[in-house]
Amino acid sequence: MNTVLFACMDADTLGGIQRVTHTVAQGLAGRGHEVHVVGLHRAERPFRYVERPAYHHHVIHGTLVGKVSRAAVRREHRRLAGLFGRLAPGFAVMTSPGVVTRLKSLLPGHLLPIGQYHGSYQHARGSWHLRSVRGHYGGLEKAVFVSEDDAWLFSEHALLPNTWSLPNPLPAWPSRASGLTGRRVLGVGRLEGVKRFDRLISAFALACRGAAGSPERRAAAGGPGAVDGRAAMDGWELHLIGEGAERERLHAHALACGVADRVVFRGAVPAADMGLEYLGGAVLGLSSEHEGLPLVVGEAASYGVPSVAFDVSGGVRSLVLDAETGLLVPPADVDAFAAALVRLAGSADERRRLGAAARAHVGQFRLDRVLDRWEELFEHVTR
The missing domain is CATH 3.40.50.2000 (Glycogen Phosphorylase B;)
Incomplete structure (x- = not known):
């Protein structure tokens, strides 16, 4: 030894x-x-x-x-x-x-x-x-x-x-996966500038307004035919899990985007309780400016939760295989991110397909x- x-x-x-x-x-x-x-x-x-x-x-x-x-x-x-x-x-x-x-x-x-x-x-x-x-x-x-x-x-x-x-x-491996039926997008991490949760809120707001359904944005998200964004996002919420200096600014941004009633600031959740959060989630949103190998994506995938992520690094690409285990969109392209959210919110079958493949893929971690x-x-x- x-x-x-x-x-x-x-x-x-x-x-x-x-x-x-x-x-x-x-x-x-x-x-x-x-x-x-x-x-x-x-x-x-x-x-x-x-x-x-x-x-x-x-x-x-x-x-x-x-x-x-x-x-x-x-x-x-x-x-x-x-x-x-x-x-x-x-x-x-x-x-x-x-x-x-x-x-x-x-x-x-x-x-x-x-x-x-x-x-x-x-x-x-x-x-x-x-x-x-x-x-x-x-x-x-x-x-x-x-x-x-x-x-x-x-x-x-x-x-x-x-x-x-x-x-x-991954610190642990869960015995069961999410049913992906809860209408909840998760954003997990420190509420700091580099995580760019403002872009996640903006994308969520665009999706909720049905503003992400143009053919160009569907193509950017790798999606199939027309999806009614407003209907697809009906009843969905964005849950931000974490604390940080940006909390008040992000709350104001959600208010300005018209989704303050659908963006839930959960604060810090103990590591031992995060499994319940993933089990209750249906999509993880990764909106960071830069990342190495983001553990939250791997953890979500271990619970069968697919991710929508900005394509900012090889580490992200090693976790999210585009259209196979999740959806990758160009860095900082909020419209494409919104279209990807609509695609997954609008199809439980698509979420289950990507989520099952994500869980199998991250077994190597x-x-x-x-x-x-x-x-x-x-x-x-x-x-």
Whole structure:
């Protein structure tokens, strides 16, 4: 068995990187590996991902993520050196570009460095991330990305010789699927700008007004013949599950779009209760500006709930096979998104067809299968 250390800028905030890290850490610990999760900084509002962790947890700084004084840097280096020195040979998995730049020069030789990037190539290209990945990941044992598309794009455009793909795992596998009879579109995630729930509300409003039924928009959504959007959406609601700074603005936007009575702000729902939400849903809407490999799509699919999603990354495309397991529409095309919603709302048979295929497809993201791939990665690095 191996020693595996996962390092995050902040390991305990409610977020995708943190959730994946704790899920994989618990899974590997359950297989007998000695696992450590390190947060370089404390979380402002710590979230408990695992009730009974089988891994070790460390927080280096008592301060939030931000600028660090020289004295704090020296303390960080001493604490990390002490921790690294106590560990048996194994692997140090750095979960973001910021962590790689902070830690890679500090790692001792007996901890082999692996860098993860949880975002998409498209997102990295529009930020400082691509420059950082290009400058720092090539010298690691492996540079790990969430989809084969992203791994290929980084190898070609960031000139990385060491790319590997590893998907994010589903934390659990439900025993039953949704009946898809509830007239409910789900939007799940932090109510923050990057998730663009305003576009989801706009698309829902267009669909409800019957404004998504033109031949051009039906073609964009991959749909068949004419669908009466107003009739198809009769009785449907949009449920937004999550909290965030955009809540009031989104409520005002729903009011301006004329659907405030049909958009339900559910707030934060405990992870243990999310299964009931998916069982009560019929369609998931993913309206994000960018995504790596969105767990909410995989979770919805595991309950047999198909998704309508903006085609923003290889990770999204690895989960949503257009017209096979869900519907993909061009990024930011709200009209096409509305047409896709009408298509699924108007046909229970179509929802069931896509939902059943989605559940079968995401079986490859079950935790045990992803853990197998982590162990294959460790074996490959040490061969």
